[in-house]
Amino acid sequence: MSLNRFNCRLLLLAILVAGPFTVDVIAADHSFLDNGVTAHRGNSSEQPENTIAAMRSGIAVGADWIELDIFRSADGEIVVIHDATTNRVAGKNRTVETSTYETLQKLDVATQFRQQQGQTLETCPPRKIPLLRDVLKLVMSQQKTRVSIQPKSDCVADAMAIIREMNAEKWVGFNDGALSKMAEVKQLDPTIPVFWDRPANSNVMEDIQTAKQHRFETLVLNEQGVTAEKIQLIQAAGLKVGAWTVNDRKQMEQFLAMGIDRIYTDHPRLLLKLIEAK
Structure with a gap:
């Protein structure tokens, strides 16, 4: 034989x-990538955060996950933006949950990025707030990168309805620090990964117990609370461990040396280079 x-x-x-x-x-x-790099709000160091351009760039550089934030607009649309108001990114103050999608679409959410980067309208054209549907459509056009959704308002069920309608389950996960929201994700679909965000001073043993109880896959620690001991304890419990949001090169190198599983960063290209070199 x-x-x-x-x-x-x-x-x-x-x-x-x-x-x-x-x-x-x-x-x-x-076929999905598994390199431990989450592009925070997309590749937000190179493109305006939470825009289609940032998500497309996060996919292009090779992050295995891109992350975004969602709210529900006044007319029930699930829109991708981090803050409750638009002032920081657009320079015009609109409250997302009391504004219609049509109103929000009139804003240029690349305004702050363009000013901070010293760019012009030619080098950084206007960008609109995307719908969750827009990002899911983009992500579902490829098989390498998935998207982690952070619900900033009470809209988990709305997001899940869109995901089911589009048959996007295998492309998505959820992340947030609110236990009720992440538990709701698992109640609606136990197969969808949850990355549970924890503050720096959180009790790691209690967090492990809660995560196991709710069948969460990953604990994501605030960067200021990451230690080698915590990483070992979490991994020994059969969970993955990540850190948010890490943009300093030396800190990235330290966490990688500790054996961390995942890092959320605005600089996914840099982190991928460090992982490759390691």
Whole structure:
């Protein structure tokens, strides 16, 4: 019997012994990247945050996850923006939840980025607030990068309805520090990954217990609270551990040396280079 035939028979035997679960795992789509780099609000160091341009850039540089924030507009649309108002990014103050999508679409959310970067309208054209649907459509056009959704208002169910309607489940995860929101995600669909954000001074043992209870996959620690001991404790409990939001090169290198699983950053291109060098 040749070695190849022997190995094939061993694999078949393992599948038959393990039963349907193993068959499902082997048949699953493993084409998504798994490099531990989350592009925070998209590639927000190179493009205006939470815009389609930032999301497209995050995918292009090779982050395995891009992250975004969502609110519900006054007319029920799920829009992608971090703040409750538009003033910081657009220079015009509109409250997202009391504004219609039509009103929000009139704003240029690249205004702050353009000014900070010293760019012109030619080098940084106006950008609009996208819908969650817009980003999902973009992400679903490829098989490498997924999107983690942070609900800034009570809109988990709205987001899940859109995800189901578009059959986008395998492309998405959720992240936030609010236990109620992340628990709601798991109640609506236990298969969707949850990245539970924790503050720097949080009790890591209590967080592990809560995460296991709610079947969360990952604890994401504020960068100021990351220690090698916490990383080891979380990983020993069978959970992944990440840090948010890390933009300093030396800090990235320190966390990678500690064995952290994931880093949220505005500079995904830099982080990917450090991981490759490591």
